[in-house]
Amino acid sequence: MKLIITSVYFILIFFCTDSESNDDKSYVSLDVIEMNVERVNDNLFRWIKFHPDSEFPCLRLEILEAGSNALIKRKNICNVYDEALKVTHDFKKLSFLDTYNLSVESQTLTFELELSLLSQNVVNMNCSIKIENTDFSPLVCHRSESE
Template sequence: MKKLITSIYLIFTFFCTEALSNDDKTYVSLDVIEMNVERVNDNLFRWIKFHPDSELPCLRLEILEAGSNALIKQKNICNVYDEALKVTHDFKKLSFLDIYNLKVNSQTLTFDLELSLLSQDVVNMNCSIKIESTDFSPLDCQRL
């Protein structure tokens, strides 16, 4: 009986480790809904938009080394400061979030936001962030 249990355990362990082989690993998050890669300066710039209902309802910005795709800098934009209300809007605490019109021009990423606050108010903003060689400038958002 002990040999039978040991054999079942070994077979179970074999199949579990086989299920996690390199061919079966998930490399792309199912929460990613849109992304783009562009050359900026001598590096690559990638933005990744996650689903608003995910655990990370953010816009991820990355600077990658051209050729090797090694990560140089990563920044998650998960909130924005609203100068008019003097408050920071956390993307997780919104009833609706839309990030759209993402464009890279002259080493600057611009995009628009539509934020539906829990108070039923809708805030529309235009944001920009400069993409430097190895870092990002602070995010600048203005109400439309």
């Protein structure tokens, strides 16, 4: 009996000390639809685009240490502020979302967004974010000129 209790105790210790939070785990998501990795400064920059109809319809930005791929900084873009309407659009609450024309030049990621609001209005935005050595600048988005 003592052996059984000791065995159960060690099993519980193993499982309790080995667990990681979901944010710390590295896993492959079937919701990823596009990604890219580029060298920026002395590190790597990775963007990951998730399917807009998934539970996580976001754009994930990561700065990784070159060589080891250790995560330095992560930023999830799951909403965008609309200066014209003075409102933040949550990507989960849109009827349609498209993130496209992602490119990195001069340590800045630029991309375009097409947002279909629940009111059936379509908003097109140009966005940019600067990639620094260990952090990101705030996201800046403006409505496209055609609107």
